[in-house]
Amino acid sequence: MPVEPYSDADASVVEQQLGRQPRGVAGVAWRCPCGKPGVLATEPRLPDGTPFPTTYYLTCPRAVAAVSTMEADGVMAEMSQRLVDDPALAAHYYRAHEAYLAARAEFGPAVPEIGGISAGGMPTRVKCLHVLVGHALAAGRGVNPLGDEALDLLGEFWAKPCLGEQ
Template identity: 30%
Template sequence: MSQEDLIIIKKQLGRGVSNVLNIEKRCIYGYPQVIKSFPLKDGKPFPTLYWLTCPYLVEEVSKLEAQQKITEIEKIIQNDPVLRQQMIHAHKEEIKKRMKLLGEKISSLSENMIKKLKQTGIGGIEDFSTIKCLHLHYASYLVGENNPVGEIVDRYIAKKCCDDSRCEKWVGCGAKGR
């Protein structure tokens, strides 16, 4: 990950991010699409492991949330025992990855912080039968995690990437030549 990547991520998100570990997925133009975050930020738990940064996909997923797709997908997951188990497994896998990333730093954390990081799932959610945000699940799915919510979101999004000119508008530097 380069300094240019960090500048692009800042432009994509509209703010700097201090706990980026790496870029997990790039778009067809080479820009960051999903980043991996360290589970602590400013000394506090940060349970979002995968973060969707692509402005185009963020916008597309936001449209789904505005269309009440969170409630719809929750019902799909709750009514399908296989998907429900897959969702619980996705949360537990993310917790394992989060704890592995913390490594030795875990010994310096308070009991409450450790509890939060060990017991909350994707995005810090406590109730694994509910969905907090589609963006987090989609980011998880895009990096290859077995995330049924992210997979459903992917089916809803017809066009998976922006055109070159929209990408350039969002990031402020030409997509061509990357």
């Protein structure tokens, strides 16, 4: 999946968003309509050698906060149960897992320690909505069904002023 180059200006914004410098950035996978990075693509192995399965890292503070609230409200448990109850949803989610692994392969050499492991609980459960939302934003609608659902629940989180704007 193509990503945009990660500029010095992007690095400054992301450091402000996260409160630290990100590691292993491969590029910007999704930008907010205001133009700021909202999802970073990361390399499968960080510069210090650590395997890093989170290919799509959600950085937008508004999205991160809203997704954290959804997680606290129990959305993950409900989605995980639906994967057990709905074979069609489970099959689509499995394809999202495969798409995630294929995208990771584009950002760096294979990392045996995380071979076959995507992120966010895929392909059998929902462990981290931040990953699923990041994946849905980066890949576009229709790739990750539960990421799409979470985005629908979030609404237009970008419509409020961005970080540093009031």
